[in-house]
Amino acid sequence: MKVCWWLLLAWFLHYAPFWTMGRVLYFHHYFPAFLFSAMFGGVMLDFLLTLICVCAPIKLAQHVFTCCLALILGVMAWSFYLYHPLVYGMRGPTSGDKDSIMHGLKWLESWDI
Incomplete structure (x- = not known):
């Protein structure tokens, strides 16, 4: 579960600078944040499926x-x-x-x- 917090922190650190910008942002601006978001989603999905399967x-x-x-x-x-x-x-x-x-x-x- 500690991995989730690191991935969430990495996502925030990559996303936060572009959140305040008022100009047009392109895919390459969001790409590092997207990678951390995708990894976070995979880790959370694995955690939830494992939790459900262990209890049954x-x-x-x-x-x-x-x-x-x-x-x-x-x-x-x-x-x-x-x-x-x-x-x-x-x-x-x-x-x-x-x-x-x-x-x-x-x-x-x-x-x-």
């Missing part, structure tokens, strides 16, 4: 682990399918148009996609 009987733990793993992989595949236009490059109308494939992806008005 062996057969139930295997079933819970398999279901959680399938759910995680399904969510990852669904999110890739949902956001693949942003990954491979946008074409066509912008997210402001109702006919755009990006229209449902713009969750906040401040996003410029």
Whole structure:
């Protein structure tokens, strides 16, 4: 669990300088913070799955682990399918148009996609 605090501190130290900036920030500004965030998410997921599986009987733990793993992989595949236009490059109308494939992806008005 000590690893989580170090990763959280590293994420904060890399993210904090860019949080106060009012100008446009690009991917390379957030990339170090994203790496620590991804590592933190993986460590927390491992910790929670291990905690759930240790508290349950062996057969139930295997079933819970398999279901959680399938759910995680399904969510990852669904999110890739949902956001693949942003990954491979946008074409066509912008997210402001109702006919755009990006229209449902713009969750906040401040996003410029």
